[in-house]
Amino acid sequence: MAVLLAAAQQGDREAYASFLKEAAILLRVYVGRRIANSEVAEDVLQEVLIAVHRARHTHAPGRPVGPWLYAIADHRLSDAFRRLRRIEKYEVAQSCEIHELADGAACESSDGRGTAIREALVRLPNVQRSVIEMLKVENLSVREVAAATGMSESSVKVTAFRGYEAVRRMLGVRIK
Amino acid sequence: MRTDDLIHDLAEQGRRVRLTPHYVVRFTGWAAASVFWVALGVAVLGLRSDLAVEWHSGLFLLQAALAFCLAAASAGLALVLSVPGDLNRPYALVPVALLLAWAVLLVGAILSAGHVDSGEGLHCVRNIMVLALVPEFLLYIILRAAAPLRGRFIGFLAGLGASSLACLATSFVCRVDDPLHLLVWHFLPILSLSAFSALIGRSAFANDR
Numbered sequence: 001m002a003v004l005l006a007a008a009q010q011g012d013r014e015a016y017a018s019f020l021k022e023a024a025i026l027l028r029v030y031v032g033r034r035i036a037n038s039e040v041a042e043d044v045l046q047e048v049l050i051a052v053h054r055a056r057h058t059h060a061p062g063r064p065v066g067p068w069l070y071a072i073a074d075h076r077l078s079d080a081f082r083r084l085r086r087i088e089k090y091e092v093a094q095s096c097e098i099h100e101l102a103d104g105a106a107c108e109s110s111d112g113r114g115t116a117i118r119e120a121l122v123r124l125p126n127v128q129r130s131v132i133e134m135l136k137v138e139n140l141s142v143r144e145v146a147a148a149t150g151m152s153e154s155s156v157k158v159t160a161f162r163g164y165e166a167v168r169r170m171l172g173v174r175i176k
Numbered sequence: 177m178r179t180d181d182l183i184h185d186l187a188e189q190g191r192r193v194r195l196t197p198h199y200v201v202r203f204t205g206w207a208a209a210s211v212f213w214v215a216l217g218v219a220v221l222g223l224r225s226d227l228a229v230e231w232h233s234g235l236f237l238l239q240a241a242l243a244f245c246l247a248a249a250s251a252g253l254a255l256v257l258s259v260p261g262d263l264n265r266p267y268a269l270v271p272v273a274l275l276l277a278w279a280v281l282l283v284g285a286i287l288s289a290g291h292v293d294s295g296e297g298l299h300c301v302r303n304i305m306v307l308a309l310v311p312e313f314l315l316y317i318i319l320r321a322a323a324p325l326r327g328r329f330i331g332f333l334a335g336l337g338a339s340s341l342a343c344l345a346t347s348f349v350c351r352v353d354d355p356l357h358l359l360v361w362h363f364l365p366i367l368s369l370s371a372f373s374a375l376i377g378r379s380a381f382a383n384d385r
Contacts, residue, residue, distance in 0.1 A: 008190055009192070009193050009195060010192055011190065011191055011192030011193075012190075013187050013188065013190045014187075016186070016187045016190035017183060017184065017187035017190075020183040020186055020187060021183060024179055024183060028179075042179060045179060046179055046182050049179070049182060049183065049186060050182070050186070051323075053186045053189070053190075054323065055260055055323035056193060057193035057194060057195055057196055057323075058195075058196045058258075058259045058260060058322050058323045060195070060196075060198070060259075061195070067261035068259075068260050068261040069261075070261070071260035071261035071325070072260045072261075072323075072325070075260070075325040075326070
């Protein structure tokens with residue numbers, strides 16, 4: 001891998017592609033051991049690969065690639081854990097309710113909450129509704145929603161969060 | 177986007193890159209430019225007239241040695257840390273240990289002195305800030321050219337390195353040797369500037385790099 005990276009630093013794109021593929025194999029295992037959700041793990045893997053791309057000029061040829069590669073991966077993993085904790089803090093309660101929407105029939109038969117959620121979603125602004133539906137009904141990742149809507153990933157998260165808050169307010173759920 | 181597509185896109189952007197020089201080379205460049213700047217500053221501000229006497233004072237020499245070591249250790253460590261995977265963890269504690277030693281030295285001098293007076297020292301703070309400006313700016317440029325991952329900590333180290341060097345230079349200008357003055361108007365500004373630098377470092381070395 002060190003040879004491939006050294007060649008990549010000299011502008012050899014084929015060597016760079018090979019290096020990234022080999023790195024992705026190692027990193028997929030490394031990230032997968034730390035993040036159980038395979039979709040999130042794949043997102044983090046992509047973030048690590050982008051970080052590797054941006055830092056590729058810092059690797060000194062002849063030195064082992066492992067410590068350099070895993071230091072970048074560790075940093076991205078820390079970021080991901082922080083982000084996941086922050087998202088979970090606000091999304092656990094809402095996501096249960098929104099997920100029930102996908103299971104609409106079952107919810108309606110129990111306490112009619114599915115209908116209430118659906119009605120609340122209809123009353124949301126178009127952007128918020130479509131983002132929430134893509135995230136929670138179509139199960140797209142934040143990155144995919146960002147690509148589909150042309151928004152940044154941060155905007156997608158903020159829009160979804162505001163949508164959840166609005167739905168909860170409409171349902172009379174106390175916001176933590 | 178699928179990972180394979182991402183790899184393809186990244187490989188397409190895989191142009192030849194200019195390698196980050198070894199940290200010794202980067203440190204030498206930074207130190208040469210920074211020492212030149214603070215020496216120029218001292219020349220403009222004027223060397224203290226009692227320097228020949230102070231040169232034999234234990235507190236002055238110890239303080240100068242600690243400031244020098246702290247500047248070198250902090251800047252050096254920031255440069256090492258700006259390359260992923262180059263961290264040898266025990267070294268990260270060196271600047272903190274030097275900072276503590278400096279604080280202990282000053283507090284000890286205050287306690288052992290019969291009478292202390294911090295006096296007015298805003299001009300010392302101003303001198304430290306002005307003298308630290310160029311070393312800090314240079315260090316930020318050099319650090320940004322690498323790939324610093326821990327922005328806040330590296331920003332703190334950059335601030336510590338630059339302000340310690342500026343404080344060392346200020347000790348060649350300021351004639352007040354009262355330990356309380358040194359603590360309040362020389363040492364605490366270093367901490368403040370380093371904390372401020374840590375805040376800047378968080379965004380300057382943002383995670384999207």
